[in-house]
Amino acid sequence: MFLSQIQTEQGRVVVARVGEDARIVPGAASVVELAQAAIAAGRNLGAEVASRGQGEAVDLATAMAEGRVLLPVDHPDPCHMHLTGTGLTHLGSAATRNSMHAKADPEQMTDSMKMFRMGLEGGKPANGGIGAQPEWFYKGNGHAAAAPGMPLVSPGCALDAGEEPEIAGIYLIGPDGVPFRLGFALGNEFSDHVTERGNYLWLAHSKLRPASFGPELLVGPLPDHVEGQSRILRDGQVIWEKPFVSGEANMSHTLANLEHHHFKYEIFRQPGDLHVHFFGTATLSFADGIACQPGDTFEISVPAFGLPLRNPLVQEPKTVSPVTVKSL
The missing domain is CATH 3.90.850.10 (Fumarylacetoacetase-like, C-terminal domain)
Structure with missing residues (x-):
C-alpha cells in the first residue's frame, strides 16, 4: 500500500491511498494525523487506513503533472x-x-x-x-x-x-x-x-x-x-x-x-x-x-x-x- 498527500483542485489537502487506483482516505488531513491515530489505537498504519474506508477516486498522475502532489x-x-x-x-x-x-x-x-x-x-x-x-x-x-x-x-x-x-x-x-x-x-x-x-x-x-x-x-x-x-x-x-x-x-x-x-x-x-x-x-x-x-x-x-x-x-x-x- 502507498500513501500520498495531494492538494485537490479546490485547494484542500487530502491523503490518498494508492493501490489498484488512488482514493482519498476519509477523515484524514495528513499522514501524521493518521499515524497518531494508529498509535493511539494500538494498531499499525495500514490497519488505521483500512478502518477509514475509501473515499472518492483521485488521479495521482494528473495531480503530479499539475504540481499538486505534496511531500508524502x-x-x-x-x-x-x-x-x-x-x-x-x-x-x-x-x-x-x-x-x-x-x-x-x-x-x-x-x-x-x-x-x-x-x-x-x-x-x-x-x-x-x-x-x-x-x-x-x-x-x-x-x-x-x-x-x-x-x-x-x-x-x-x-x-x-x-x-x-x-x-x-x-x-x-x-x-x-x-x-x-x-x-x-x-x-x-x-x-x-x-x-x-x-x-x-x-x-x-x-x-x-x-x-x-x-x-x-x-x-x-x-x-x-x-x-x-x-x-x-x-x-x-x-x-x-x-x-x-x-x-x-x-x-x-x-x-x-x-x-x-x-x-x-x-x-x-x-x-x-x-x-x-x-x-x-x-x-x-x-x-x-x-x-x-x-x-x-x-x-x-x-x-x-x-x-x-x-x-x-x-x-x-x-x-x-x-x-x-x-x-x-
Missing part, C-alpha cells in the same frame, strides 16, 4: 521535522568516496575505507544486537524538504549540485518517546560533492542542502532488493542514466542497526517529532564526471515505489559578500 508526509511545524542520513552503507559505495579522499600513500587506508570496512565487518550483527555505527550526517529540518516536482535549490556558497538516489525511512516519535516507522520513500539526498572532495571534514557542509522524497510512501517492510534508475535530463534529453540498488541485500548494514544508531540519542526521540532518514547510495553522476547545471532535472524511479521522483535544479546567485551578524 510532513509536519505542521517544519522545525520538528529532521532530515538526516547515513553514508558508506551500500556495497560498492566506498569506491567513489575513496577516490575523493585518497591519500598520497596508496597503501594507507583512507578514513572512508576504514569506515566502510567497519560496516562490512560489523554492520549486520547477529541476533539483533548492536553493530558498528555508521557515518551519520544532518541535512536540515522541514524547511529543507522539497516536494516532488519542486526545485532543489543549490545555495550561493555551493561548489557543486549533485543527486544521490536513495531510500528514506520515515519515522514519527510516539507520545512516550518510542520511534514508529511509517514506511519508506524514494529520496534525492542532494549534496555538494566538490566541497566534500576538498576535505572529508567538510562532509557536514556538503550535506547542508535541500532534499526531496516521495511522491509515494510505501507502508510496510522494505524489500530486501530494490532496483531502479537514476537519470539527469537536460533540455528534455537524458544526458546521464544509471541503475542503482538498495535494500539490505545490497547494504553493509541492517536497517535496524542504522535505526539504532540514529535513535539512540534522546534528542531524536522527542514526542511528536518527524524524522526522514536517508540510507545511502552507491551511485552518483558525479563519479562519472557529470557536472549538473541549473535547469537540469533529476529523475529517480523504482517501479516498486510507484511514480518517479523528479526535481529541477535551481542555483542561487553565487555568494560574493559575507553574512553579517548584528549585535543587540
Whole structure:
C-alpha cells in the first residue's frame, strides 16, 4: 500500500491511498494525523487506513503533472521535522568516496575505507544486537524538504549540485518517546560533492542542502532488493542514466542497526517529532564526471515505489559578500 498527500483542485489537502487506483482516505488531513491515530489505537498504519474506508477516486498522475502532489508526509511545524542520513552503507559505495579522499600513500587506508570496512565487518550483527555505527550526517529540518516536482535549490556558497538516489525511512516519535516507522520513500539526498572532495571534514557542509522524497510512501517492510534508475535530463534529453540498488541485500548494514544508531540519542526521540532518514547510495553522476547545471532535472524511479521522483535544479546567485551578524 502507498500513501500520498495531494492538494485537490479546490485547494484542500487530502491523503490518498494508492493501490489498484488512488482514493482519498476519509477523515484524514495528513499522514501524521493518521499515524497518531494508529498509535493511539494500538494498531499499525495500514490497519488505521483500512478502518477509514475509501473515499472518492483521485488521479495521482494528473495531480503530479499539475504540481499538486505534496511531500508524502510532513509536519505542521517544519522545525520538528529532521532530515538526516547515513553514508558508506551500500556495497560498492566506498569506491567513489575513496577516490575523493585518497591519500598520497596508496597503501594507507583512507578514513572512508576504514569506515566502510567497519560496516562490512560489523554492520549486520547477529541476533539483533548492536553493530558498528555508521557515518551519520544532518541535512536540515522541514524547511529543507522539497516536494516532488519542486526545485532543489543549490545555495550561493555551493561548489557543486549533485543527486544521490536513495531510500528514506520515515519515522514519527510516539507520545512516550518510542520511534514508529511509517514506511519508506524514494529520496534525492542532494549534496555538494566538490566541497566534500576538498576535505572529508567538510562532509557536514556538503550535506547542508535541500532534499526531496516521495511522491509515494510505501507502508510496510522494505524489500530486501530494490532496483531502479537514476537519470539527469537536460533540455528534455537524458544526458546521464544509471541503475542503482538498495535494500539490505545490497547494504553493509541492517536497517535496524542504522535505526539504532540514529535513535539512540534522546534528542531524536522527542514526542511528536518527524524524522526522514536517508540510507545511502552507491551511485552518483558525479563519479562519472557529470557536472549538473541549473535547469537540469533529476529523475529517480523504482517501479516498486510507484511514480518517479523528479526535481529541477535551481542555483542561487553565487555568494560574493559575507553574512553579517548584528549585535543587540
